[in-house]
Amino acid sequence: MDFRLTGDQRALQAGMRELLAARFPRERLRALVDGDARTAARPGRELWTALGDAGLFALRLPERDGGAGLGLPEAVLLFEEAGRALLPGPLATTHLAAGLVPGAAEGRRIVTGLDRPGVVAHLAGADAVLLLDGATARALTPGEGNGPDALGATPLRSVDPATPLHRVRDFPPPLGGSSLEVTADASRLHREATLLTAAQQLGSARRTVEMAVEHARHRFQFGRPVGAFQAVQHLCADMHVRAELARVSVYAASVTGDPAEIAGAKLLADSAAIRNASDCLQVYGGLGFTWEVDVHLHLKRAWIHAGEWQSVAEGEEFLANMLLMSGPSETPSDVLAGGLGGDNVAL
Amino acid sequence: MDLSETLEEEEFRHRLRAWLREVLPTLPPEPAATDWPGRRAYDRAWQRALHDAGYAGLHWPADAGGRGATPTQHLIFLEETEQAGAPYVGANFVGLLHAGPTIAAEGTAEQRSRWLPPILRGDEIWCQGFSEPEAGSDLAALRTRAVRDGDSYAVTGSKLWTSHAEVADWCELLVRTDPAASRHRGLSWLAMPMDAPGVTVRPLRTLAGSTEFAEVFLDDVRVPVTHRLGAENDGWRVTMVTLSFERGTAFAGEVVACRRTLTRLARAARENGRWDDAVLRRRLGRLNAEFSALWRLTRWNVSEAEHAPHSGRGGVPGTAGSVFKLRYSHARQELYEAAAEVLGPDSLDGGREWTADRLSSLSYTIAAGTSQIQRNIVAERVLGLPKAR
Ligand SMILES: Cc1cc2nc3c(=O)[nH]c(=O)nc-3n(C[C@H](O)[C@H](O)[C@H](O)COP(=O)(O)OP(=O)(O)OC[C@H]3O[C@@H](n4cnc5c(N)ncnc54)[C@H](O)[C@@H]3O)c2cc1C
Numbered sequence: 147m148d149f150r151l152t153g154d155q156r157a158l159q160a161g162m163r164e165l166l167a168a169r170f171p172r173e174r175l176r177a178l179v180d181g182d183a184r185t186a187a188r189p190g191r192e193l194w195t196a197l198g199d200a201g202l203f204a205l206r207l208p209e210r211d212g213g214a215g216l217g218l219p220e221a222v223l224l225f226e227e228a229g230r231a232l233l234p235g236p237l238a239t240t241h242l243a244a245g246l247v248p249g250a251a252e253g254r255r256i257v258t259g260l261d262r263p264g265v266v267a268h269l270a271g272a273d274a275v276l277l278l279d280g281a282t283a284r285a286l287t288p289g290e291g292n293g294p295d296a297l298g299a300t301p302l303r304s305v306d307p308a309t310p311l312h313r314v315r316d317f318p319p320p321l322g323g324s325s326l327e328v329t330a331d332a333s334r335l336h337r338e339a340t341l342l343t344a345a346q347q348l349g350s351a352r353r354t355v356e357m358a359v360e361h362a363r364h365r366f367q368f369g370r371p372v373g374a375f376q377a378v379q380h381l382c383a384d385m386h387v388r389a390e391l392a393r394v395s396v397y398a399a400s401v402t403g404d405p406a407e408i409a410g411a412k413l414l415a416d417s418a419a420i421r422n423a424s425d426c427l428q429v430y431g432g433l434g435f436t437w438e439v440d441v442h443l444h445l446k447r448a449w450i451h452a453g454e455w456q457s458v459a460e461g462e463e464f465l466a467n468m469l470l471m472s473g474p475s476e477t478p479s480d481v482l483a484g485g486l487g488g489d490n491v492a493l
Numbered sequence: 494m495d496l497s498e499t500l501e502e503e504e505f506r507h508r509l510r511a512w513l514r515e516v517l518p519t520l521p522p523e524p525a526a527t528d529w530p531g532r533r534a535y536d537r538a539w540q541r542a543l544h545d546a547g548y549a550g551l552h553w554p555a556d557a558g559g560r561g562a563t564p565t566q567h568l569i570f571l572e573e574t575e576q577a578g579a580p581y582v583g584a585n586f587v588g589l590l591h592a593g594p595t596i597a598a599e600g601t602a603e604q605r606s607r608w609l610p611p612i613l614r615g616d617e618i619w620c621q622g623f624s625e626p627e628a629g630s631d632l633a634a635l636r637t638r639a640v641r642d643g644d645s646y647a648v649t650g651s652k653l654w655t656s657h658a659e660v661a662d663w664c665e666l667l668v669r670t671d672p673a674a675s676r677h678r679g680l681s682w683l684a685m686p687m688d689a690p691g692v693t694v695r696p697l698r699t700l701a702g703s704t705e706f707a708e709v710f711l712d713d714v715r716v717p718v719t720h721r722l723g724a725e726n727d728g729w730r731v732t733m734v735t736l737s738f739e740r741g742t743a744f745a746g747e748v749v750a751c752r753r754t755l756t757r758l759a760r761a762a763r764e765n766g767r768w769d770d771a772v773l774r775r776r777l778g779r780l781n782a783e784f785s786a787l788w789r790l791t792r793w794n795v796s797e798a799e800h801a802p803h804s805g806r807g808g809v810p811g812t813a814g815s816v817f818k819l820r821y822s823h824a825r826q827e828l829y830e831a832a833a834e835v836l837g838p839d840s841l842d843g844g845r846e847w848t849a850d851r852l853s854s855l856s857y858t859i860a861a862g863t864s865q866i867q868r869n870i871v872a873e874r875v876l877g878l879p880k881a882r
Contacts (some may be wrong), residue, residue, distance in 0.1 A: 147502065147565050148495050149789075149796040155494065219494045359876050374879040376865075379872035383819070386871055390816050394789040395782070401496045410782030459775065466778030469759035 149397070151223070158220055162200075162227040169196050170233055172440070178234065179307045179443065191256075194235065198253015202228075202237070203244045207251055213244070218338065222345040222400040229349025229419075232443055234308040236268045238342040239276050242335050246328040247274050247285050257285070258294070260314065261336060261455060265302070269294050269312040276328070278339065279317055283332040286318070306446035340455040341399055341408045344415040347451050348396045350444045351389045351418035354426040357441065358382050361430055378429060385422045392418040406468045413461035419448035496792065498569075505562070506569050512546055513577040520580070526703055526849070533618065533660040536583035540615025549613040550593070557597035558609045564799045568791065571746035576753070582746075584657050588612040588619035591738040592665040595682075599723050599731050608663070608684065620661035622652040622685070622709055623732070629653075630866050632667070633676040633729065637711060639668035639683065641718070641725075646670070646683065648691075648714040654860075658694045658707035661687050665735065666716075671726050680728035682735075684720045691715075701852040702843075736862065737814060744821055745791045751828055752784045754850075758828075762835045776831050783824045790817050812874050819867040822857035829854045 151159070170193060197203065205221055207213025214220075221241065228237055239259035240250050249255035259276030260266040269275070275286040275294050286296050299312035329335065359382055362373030372378050392415040399407035423445035427434035434441045452458060498506070520539070524531030543549050552567040553559030562570075582589060593612045596604060611617035628635035637650025648668055655664070664685045671679030685692070691714035696704035723731040759777055762768040794813045829851035833840035842848060858864045872878045 147498055147792070147796065148800060149793050150800060151494060355876070359878060362878060371879050373872075374881055376869070376872075376881045379878050379881060380865070380868040382876055382878060383868035383871035386876055387816050387820050391783070391786040391790060391820060394793050395786040397494055398496060398785075398789040398792075401494050406781075407785065410785050413779065413782045414786055461782070462775035462778035463771075464778065465781040466759065466774045469756050469777060469781055470763060472756060 149394075149401075155220060155223055158216075159223045159227060162202075162224045163230075165196075165200050166227060166231040166233060169193055170231055175232055175234075175308065175440070175443070180437075194240075194256055195253040197237075198251065203241050203253055204251040205241070205244075207245050211245060212251060218341065218400040218403060219397065221342060222396055225342045225345035226349040226352075226396070229346030229447075230353045232308065232350065232440070232447055234268075236272060237346070238339045241342065242338055243274065243276055243285065243328075246283070247276075247287060249273070259339070261339075263314050263317055265311045265453070266297075266299065266314055267304075267309050267311055267450065267454075269297070269299055270301070270310060276335070277317060278332045278336045281330070281332055282327050283329050283335050285326050285328045287326060304450075306443070306450055308443065309447065309450050311450070336455065337403070337405060337408050340412050341396070343451050343454050344392075344396050344399070344408070344412040347412075347415035347419035347448060348389070348392050350448055351385075351392055351415065351422045354419075354422040354441065354444050355382065355385045355389050358385060358422075358426040358429040361433075365431075372429070381425050381429060385425050388414075388418040388422060406465060406472075409456060409461050409464045409468075412456045413458060413465065416448070416452040416458055416461075420445065420452060423448055498565075502563075502565060502569060505566050506573060509548070509570060509573050510577070512548075513573065513579055516542060516546070517577060517579060523580070529659050529704075533584055535580065536585055537615040537618070539580040539583075540585050540589075540613075544614045549615075550589075550609070553594065553597050553609075553613075556602070557593075557605050558613050559597075564795045568745060568795050572749050575746045575749035584618045584660050585612070585615060587621050587657065587661075587665065588617065588663075591735050592619040592621070592663070592684075594738045595665070595731065595735045596684075596722060598734055599682075603719070604684075604722065617662040618657065618660055619663045619665060620655050620657045620687070621735075622655050622658075622664045622666040624654045625651060626653050630863055632732070633680070635667060635669060635680070637666075637668045638672065639670050639681060639716070641670070644719075645715045645717050646721075648683070648685065648711050648716055650711050652709040652711070654697075654706045655694075655709045656706045656860075658687070658709050659696055659704065663687060664709070667728055667732055670728070674726060677729040679726050680732070681725050682722045682728040682731040683716050684722065685711075685714065685716050689714050689716070699852075700855065701849055737812075744818065745795075747825075748784060748787045748791060748821065751825060752781075752788070754832075755780055755784060755828060758832055758835055765835070765837075767835050767837070770834075773831065773834050776827075776834075780824065780828055780831060783820070783827075787817065787821050787824060790820075812870060815862075815867045815870045815875070818861065819864055819871065822864060825857050826854045 201214050202224055204213040205216050205224065209215045225237065236256060236258035240257045243257035244251035247255055247257050250257050255273040256271055257274045257276055258266055258268045258272040259278060261278040272294050273288060275297065277284040277286065286294060296318060297314050299314045302311050302313050304311040362378050362382060363371050365372045395411040395414050399411040423441060427441045427445065430439060430441055433439050524535050540549065547560060548570060550558050551560045551562035551570055552564050555561055589612060593609060596608050612619065623632055625635045625637060637648065637652065639646035639648045664687055666683045666685045668681055668683055669679050670681040691712040693710040695708045697706055697708055699705050755777065762773065767773055794817065797813065832847055833851060836847060839845065840848060869881065873880055
């Protein structure tokens with residue numbers, strides 16, 4: 147057993163970081179965020195095809211289908227990098243649509259998706275929508291009036307300027323003729339979407355630790371770097387601990403594919419992303435409250451991802467129920483006698 | 494990233510599991526927590542059984558009596574013994590989990606052959622004499638003096654919070670050998686026999702009512718110079734090795750135990766109706782995620798230790814232990830807080846094992862380096878923040 151990243155995995159990770167530094171440097175994020183809201187609504191086609199060319203979407207397709215034949219662990223590493231750079235766009239759903247929706251694998255089609263009525267990201271800029279509401283997955287694809295428009299969605303003003311949102315009130319009926327069934331295994335797609343979103347949260351959570359530490363080393367008050375104050379040090383230490391636990395959870399879940407591990411990974415990564423961004427804001431002081439510093443972008447993106455595929459409440463409920471299904475096969479009265487340790491347990 | 498077991502690891506797990514199934518039903522009942530002689534005998538007998546079956550010091554270096562097992566196999570050992578409900582390491586904690594590994598990494602051939610076999614056989618119990626009244630978190634402030642007198646040291650001072658001092662045969666003792674040197678420079682690490690003339694043990698009562706630890710008074714105690722580990726005045730470095738073992742995988746087995754406890758708690762809550770409380774249920778769900786993450790972190794740290802290029806010297810674990818210890822000690826307290834909610838008024842019954850466990854969980858954020866100290870370590874040594882003060 148060697149849980150560490152292999153050399154190839156580290157190279158892949160480094161390659162993705164380089165690609166993003168070249169194709170989606172901070173200036174591009176800022177241009178999206180500081181520019182006109184309408185241009186922000188469209189993830190750049192050219193960026194999308196660059197990601198497609200780099201293999202982000204086709205990563206797990208077999209080589210004979212033009213993919214790289216890699217697995218979830220590799221996908222998770224790339225998505226972590228995407229989360230770190232706050233790369234916008236419906237990345238997870240486009241990745242999942244590779245091989246199901248023509249053009250998705252190459253980055254020629256932008257595919258968003260959702261699993262229930264609520265909000266959906268990047269709908270206006272998408273070419274297709276994956277619906278993961280039932281046992282079978284469906285795709286709304288353009289032509290014959292089946293495109294994203296078929297959802298009858300209304301735009302809302304998104305809290306995250308780089309993630310336009312629509313509100314969706316109703317789903318098309320599951321067996322209606324207007325949508326295309328793409329695979330029978332929607333639950334697998336749902337789990338993978340959950341994990342890939344968790345990986346993006348992880349990237350953000352680790353990034354905000356770095357940002358907080360950077361700032362704490364260089365901002366001086368009372369004649370010393372604020373990072374020399376224990377109150378600040380301990381905030382940073384707790385951020386690091388959160389990010390580390392999220393990291394090993396996401397990585398382990400990508401290896402085992404276990405539904406409970408995926409649920410736990412999403413839960414811990416959501417909390418790490420949100421709480422680390424909030425603590426990072428605190429370490430930045432007044433600057434943290436400004437538009438020009440990226441901290442708020444991490445927080446807002448984390449809020450959006452936290453609502454996708456598995457909310458915190460759903461994750462906790464699911465994992466609570468898993469406790470009843472696993473573990474030693476004792477009868478309830480054994481549990482009370484043994485587990486509760488007393489002689490006459492009156493429960 | 495690979496979590497699958499090699500054939501060898503799988504075989505090891507199955508052999509161990511079969512052995513545990515055979516031996517556990519033959520064990521005598523566990524003695525009461527207050528019965529110290531009984532506990533000593535019980536813990537020694539269990540260690541002896543492990544030794545005779547080939548499970549003692551599994552991943553220690555071969556020249557220290559190790560069995561050539563990998564750190565992963567050791568982790569499997571901790572996992573399987575916990576899962577089978579085998580006895581806890583108990584009074585053998587210090588010997589097996591930090592004094593022993595420190596001697597294996599830093600001792601001479603004679604020292605290794607003198608102290609390690611009895612630790613592995615469960616013959617000799619060790620305790621840790623580091624903390625003092627004036628030296629807790631600030632360990633380097635310790636005052637216990639050791640004055641060289643021919644081929645022995647004369648040791649005078651006092652140690653505090655020494656766990657298992659009542660039943661120990663040996664003490665890993667940190668003393669000041671050069672009072673003129675700067676704080677960290679003048680220390681030495683000694684192995685002191687607890688039955689030496691001048692050693693007085695005064696048990697202290699913990700908040701749980703038991704006497705888990707003690708005050709140890711040292712009055713002109715003679716310790717042979719050959720009982721010193723490492724060079725004279727090099728004790729701080731040796732101590733850092735000890736502490737890294739203490740914070741390394743020493744608690745790994747307990748994570749498995751906590752996961753079992755959590756499962757039982759969920760069942761108990763279902764049985765008594767507390768399960769209908771969504772807030773409590775969700776807390777249990779989150780703890781499920783936390784403890785599996787801690788288990789994965791242990792696996793990550795073991796993989797690092799197993800394959801790191803500098804793991805040659807007895808696999809001394811790094812600062813990753815601080816991240817683990819910090820989260821684990823708080824998660825353990827959260828677990829017993831949730832347990833109290835499940836139990837309701839029964840959680841106030843001091844006669845219950847749950848109550849005792851809840852009380853003992855309070856020590857986890859203090860012993861083996863407080864949470865504040867672990868945060869200092871993470872901030873300064875892992876994240877590279879400037880030194881405080
Ligand atoms: C159950 C138990 C068993 C133990 N067993 C042993 C044993 O076998 N052998 C042994 O040698 N010791 C043992 N100890 C002692 C343990 O190592 C010390 O209690 C611990 O290191 C803290 O020292 P202290 O109690 O003096 O607290 P102090 O150091 O006085 O700390 C008091 C408070 O101040 C905080 N603090 C101190 N310094 C700093 C700082 N620099 N920055 C921020 N906060 C700070 C602490 O976090 C704590 O909250 C045991 C303790 C317990 C509870």
